Amino acid sequence: MPDLDLPGLIRRIRRRADLSQxxxxxxxxxxxxxxxxxxxxxxxxxxxxxxxxxxVAGLRLVLVDGEGAEVAPMDGRAVRDEGGRRFPAxxxxxxxxxGWWHGPHRYDRTPVIYTFTRHRRRRDERRSVRGGTPEDHQxxxxxxxxxxxxxxxxxxxxxxxxxxxxxGARPASSGRPATGSAAxxxxxxxxxxxxxxxxxxxxxxxxxxxxxxxxx
Numbered sequence: 001m002p003d004l005d006l007p008g009l010i011r012r013i014r015r016r017a018d019l020s021q022x023x024x025x026x027x028x029x030x031x032x033x034x035x036x037x038x039x040x041x042x043x044x045x046x047x048x049x050x051x052x053x054x055x056v057a058g059l060r061l062v063l064v065d066g067e068g069a070e071v072a073p074m075d076g077r078a079v080r081d082e083g084g085r086r087f088p089a090x091x092x093x094x095x096x097x098x099g100w101w102h103g104p105h106r107y108d109r110t111p112v113i114y115t116f117t118r119h120r121r122r123r124d125e126r127r128s129v130r131g132g133t134p135e136d137h138q139x140x141x142x143x144x145x146x147x148x149x150x151x152x153x154x155x156x157x158x159x160x161x162x163x164x165x166x167x168g169a170r171p172a173s174s175g176r177p178a179t180g181s182a183a184x185x186x187x188x189x190x191x192x193x194x195x196x197x198x199x200x201x202x203x204x205x206x207x208x209x210x211x212x213x214x215x216x
Contacts, residue, residue: 006038009054010038013053014057016057021036024056028052028055034049047061078140079140087114092117092133092134092137093115094117095144113146114138
């Protein structure tokens with residue numbers, strides 16, 4: 001990528017804003033001598049001052065990658081340490097109870113809510129497992145404290161046991177008599193038979209006929 005052409009940027013800003021050096025200095029509160037020296041290339045300019053110059057012309061400063069896509073700054077709402085300081089930008093943050101060290105003071109020091117992986121090798125190992133470099137540091141969420149996370153892990157461990165017990169339990173009988181088609185399916189079949197005799201004039205040698213009907 002080419003080096004930053006600061007004089008050319010300031011001239012572009014002034015042309016877009018249609019302002020002289022004296023006028024743009026008055027509009028931004030930046031000394032005219034500072035604007036003139038930066039435009040001449042004899043001194044640099046603070047990024048915040050350059051952003052103020054650009055704002056007068058309706059422009060803003062951004063970062064872009066090699067393909068020209070804008071790259072957003074890191075999120076200012078990301079987690080911080082116990083003193084309210086930001087974690088190192090090049091390292092990855094994690095919950096304090098993840099990988100809590102096993103040194104001699106493991107139990108006599110209060111675990112922190114958030115921490116970071118200090119060694120690049122371990123950081124890269126975690127990245128390879130988790131699918132690459134996180135875009136940003138994590139944002140704080142409710143339940144991030146060590147006690148709340150421990151309670152959540154205990155509750156999650158109890159759920160499989162409850163599901164296994166529910167799957168093996170047999171439904172209790174209600175004690176009510178079955179009705180309808182279910183009762184018919186369980187009722188044993190009965191047979192009803194009737195015997196009819198021939199009239200007196202019929203051949204006495206013939207036997208009686210018996211009709212049986214199976215009832216369900």
